[in-house]
Amino acid sequence: MKKPLRVLALVDEDLVPPDDTEGIDTVNAPWKTEFDVIETLREEGHEVRALGIGAELAPIRRAIDEFKPRIAFNLMEVFDNVASFDHNVVAYLELLRLPYTGCNSRGLVLARDKSISKKILHYHRIGVAAFEVFPRGRRVRRPRRLRFPLIVKSLTLDASLGISQASVVEDEDRLIERVRFVHESLQTDALVEEYIEGRELYVGLLGNRRLQVLPVWELDFSGMPGESHKIATERLKWSLSYQKRHRIMTGAAKDLPDDVRKHIVSVCKRVYRHLALSGYARIDLRLREDGRVFVMEANPNPQLAYGEDFAESAEKAGLDYGPLLDRIMALGLRWETRRLG
Ligand SMILES: Nc1ncnc2c1ncn2[C@@H]1O[C@H](COP(=O)(O)OP(=O)(O)O)[C@@H](O)[C@H]1O
Ligand SMILES: [Mg+2]
Numbered sequence: 001m002k003k004p005l006r007v008l009a010l011v012d013e014d015l016v017p018p019d020d021t022e023g024i025d026t027v028n029a030p031w032k033t034e035f036d037v038i039e040t041l042r043e044e045g046h047e048v049r050a051l052g053i054g055a056e057l058a059p060i061r062r063a064i065d066e067f068k069p070r071i072a073f074n075l076m077e078v079f080d081n082v083a084s085f086d087h088n089v090v091a092y093l094e095l096l097r098l099p100y101t102g103c104n105s106r107g108l109v110l111a112r113d114k115s116i117s118k119k120i121l122h123y124h125r126i127g128v129a130a131f132e133v134f135p136r137g138r139r140v141r142r143p144r145r146l147r148f149p150l151i152v153k154s155l156t157l158d159a160s161l162g163i164s165q166a167s168v169v170e171d172e173d174r175l176i177e178r179v180r181f182v183h184e185s186l187q188t189d190a191l192v193e194e195y196i197e198g199r200e201l202y203v204g205l206l207g208n209r210r211l212q213v214l215p216v217w218e219l220d221f222s223g224m225p226g227e228s229h230k231i232a233t234e235r236l237k238w239s240l241s242y243q244k245r246h247r248i249m250t251g252a253a254k255d256l257p258d259d260v261r262k263h264i265v266s267v268c269k270r271v272y273r274h275l276a277l278s279g280y281a282r283i284d285l286r287l288r289e290d291g292r293v294f295v296m297e298a299n300p301n302p303q304l305a306y307g308e309d310f311a312e313s314a315e316k317a318g319l320d321y322g323p324l325l326d327r328i329m330a331l332g333l334r335w336e337t338r339r340l341g
Contacts (some may be wrong), residue, residue, distance in 0.1 A: 010060070011076065012053065015031040015034050041325055069098070073102070104276070126274070140176045154189075159187060160194075163234050168229045168254045197288065198288060200218065202217040202218070202284055205272050212312055212317075216253040217250055223247030238282050280331070304328075
């Protein structure tokens with residue numbers, strides 16, 4: 001049995017699981033992830049206090065003084081409703097010298113901006129789709145260097161927000177329309193990339209310096225109607241009924257040639273290091289038919305609910321949910337000593 005720790009779980013203020021869950025459907029609750037993590041840590045013997053965070057940092061400071069946690073378990077998705085403020089909160093924990101789980105503030109900044117991260121990866125000769133950024137408030141012009149079909153996404157939002165079949169465009173008119181949609185409806189700059197046709201792979205990693213790569217996971221599109229683009233749209237990602245209807249499933253990638261698998265593992269480790277990630281992360285990739293691998297994005301602090309891709313692939317590697325959370329905390333504790341040393 002590991003040493004029990006005092007753990008401060010940082011969660012969004014709307015996602016604090018209730019103390020008493022009797023009679024509540026915890027599997028479909030919006031706070032399922034938070035509940036899974038907190039309950040499991042308690043089962044592992046840790047003393048956990050959940051702290052809901054809105055737009056104030058002072059409660060963190062107070063909880064540290066009163067509760068004296070050994071580590072913060074970072075489950076925050078937003079601060080003051082802004083997802084890209086995540087690194088500021090982690091930077092605050094760094095200033096307070098409180099160890100935390102997951103990614104450090106620098107890695108969060110680098111991975112959040114898909115343009116910055118792809119520039120870094122390209123410099124290191126890692127395959128990424130050719131792209132251009134279309135900032136808000138500027139005229140939308142035809143991208144000269146890019147070849148259709150293109151995919152239009154938000155530069156900074158994640159979780160497939162704003163991604164639909166209409167995100168893939170074949171001509172200039174549709175491109176301009178979709179860039180405007182990103183600017184106006186999502187209120188962010190737009191990222192336009194060459195569309196990569198291929199298998200969609202997700203790879204989980206754990207570690208700070210030495211990295212453990214979890215089994216390659218695949219989103220299987222084969223049940224989707226033939227004419228639609230095989231992409232992880234917002235609907236596909238979040239609608240259970242849509243997933244059921246089209247038999248969309250994720251699981252260990254089958255029939256990957258050994259050399260391709262090895263190449264993917266090596267690419268993912270390099271991405272993790274070049275983007276200064278720590279703790280745990282998931283890299284999203286596309287594997288083209290000719291065997292070329294393209295990195296779509298790196299996701300620090302990926303979704304950690306029980307039964308979701310990251311935990312499933314860890315389990316496949318022999319790391320059950322409780323030990324997985326313990327490992328993530330051990331990595332958080334170790335990162336602190338190295339950083340302050
Ligand atoms: N260049 C691309 N070529 C083909 N499909 C893409 C490309 N970029 C994104 N996609 C599709 O859109 C989905 C979401 O894109 P991603 O960059 O991972 O954004 P998010 O942060 O929302 O997950 C991907 O999972 C993939 O299916
Ligand atoms: Mg993604």
